[in-house]
Amino acid sequence: MDELKPGPRQLLQELFQTAVDAAHPELTLPAALPQPPKGRTVVIGAGKGAAQLAQTFEHHWSGPFEGFVVTRYGFGVPCDRFEVVEAAHPIPDVAGQKAAERMLSMVQKLREDDLLIALVCGGGSALLPMPPDGFTLEDEQLLCRALLHSGMPIRGMNAVRKHFSGIKGGRLAEAAAPARVVSLVVSDVPGDDPSEVASGPTVPGSAARAEALDWMARYDLNLPEQLEQAIATAPEAPIPDDPVFARNTVSLLASANRSLEAAADLARSRGLPAVILSDSMEGEARELGRVSATIAREVATKNRPFKSPIVLLSGGEATVTLRQNGRGGPNGEFILALALSLKGVSGITALAADTDGIDGSEDNAGAFADAGTISRIREAGQDPQALLDRNDSWTAFQAADDLFTPGPTGTNVNDFRAILIDTCKV
Structure with a gap:
């Protein structure tokens, strides 16, 4: 109307x-920005509000940085120093897959004196598809549709998605080691657990593979056998106590x-x-x-x-x-x-x-x-x-x-x- x-x-x-205004990046982001590092600064972002976060970031960060964010089609805003890519939501597409691959490639080049800043908000799960080796985007799309149609709560969906991904569940932060990672998160999940926002690409959580399998059984996803087997045998997602995350920090910018x-x-x-x-x-x-x-x-x-x-x-x-x-x-x-x-x-x-x-x-x-x-x-x-x-x-x-x-x-x-x-x- x-x-x-x-x-x-x-x-x-x-x-x-x-x-909505209470969650605006101009009110929430500037005070949470870290000090510039000795080395390089790389800023990545994913989610429906990622472009607005990026726009605000470049207004308040005076030093050099490399910036790349992915957001939903139609949600982009003009940025001078960020590359902003749009992709599909809620069913992922090739643009999202390319964005995820680009993001992973960027962080793998970081060193100990470098800083990775992650601007993370809701919608990032669909915007960062990266199926495991041996599987295709079509497989991840099929899984996504099954989850969306199931009525499963978000924590269950995330437990499953984290075990069918090369980037979610803290894996992006793991790939950035030994650089320090600062995650600035806008929460769209009940309870405001930052590891659940966008399936936590830079924030490891506690969801184990067994939990993912339990959710799948409770909601009878009826996936093809090869997808079920992939999740059943997937490596466990990184855990918060892993020393690789010892220098990393998380700030909650906004919440319900x-x-x-x-x-x-x-x-x-x-x-x-x-x-x-x-x-x-x-x-x-x-x-x-x-x-x-x-x-x-x-x-x-x-x-x-x-x-x-x-x-x-x-x-x-x-x-x-x-x-x-x-x-x-x-x-x-x-x-x-x-x-x-x-x-x-x-x-x-x-x-x-x-x-x-x-x-x-x-x-x-x-x-x-x-x-x-x-x-x-x-x-x-x-x-x-x-x-x-x-x-x-x-x-x-x-x-x-x-x-x-x-x-x-x-x-x-x-x-x-x-x-x-x-x-x-x-």
Whole structure:
């Protein structure tokens, strides 16, 4: 929805923008920059906000450096001293594979007095495909599709991806030794574990091969035998205690928690109480939507556990188990399930959107919902429950004129959800 109506939706959009602004590189990156080294400085980056991080970096780094980042198609911004490459997300492509190979080649040349700075943010997993020896990009694409369709939470996906990669799970930092590595991370994962962001190319984690196999069995990925065997026999990913990482450091630049706190502060400055339910909600998007609707209905009809007016904020990463190939993403599925569960309860307006500006397969970040949303969908000749059943939230909200389309934001701290309950104005 390009032109917002005044009132509740305008407020929700302002809360979203405040959350995004709180993660802007100009606010978060400069103070985290290390001192220049005796030797060379190489700066690499991957993720949906990597180009914006690179642009800010070159504004604040006075010394020489070599810079290379990869971001999603359409997410690049002009840089003077960085080479910015765009590649496919969420299914990797040849451009991403070439970027990963180039990045690995750059860091393998570093020496002890050199410095590698890694600008890492969400989306980097798909943008850095590097299948193991003997496998192809098509194999990694197949694995990626299986993971995305499975409904597996992000930590499970990452455990699997780290064991089918020559660059993830700390392997890029391992290849950079003996140089010092400084990882500057924008978190888009529940719990803000930096080793999970972009599958941790420069930050080793604790996920072992056995954990990857357990996730695969629990979600019945049904991969070709050669892919399952490759993961079952893959070398263990590097562990944080390995001496090769002893000089390396990690800084968290931005996170869902910090962005939600900024949104809550804005709401309170407007005289509106705000509660952050959680910054790390994860699970099936439609189930999270139904639970959130139950809480909102309780507030609207019984003034418990909070009193109206209030705004309920949450973040994290919802997932979708694809039943059919509809259009949309997790935030659309969340808000459609919420709207169906509320069944026209008045005094509630909600927004769910991805902070990177893109939710799933289309160009919207998410969608709005209020008491009239389901009626508008039906008046347009669509069946909202049938659309939810076939994972087609985009069609539902396009019919209702409820899409939220801010465009790429330049950052990514995952899902943003705001439910405004104001029964006093009904």
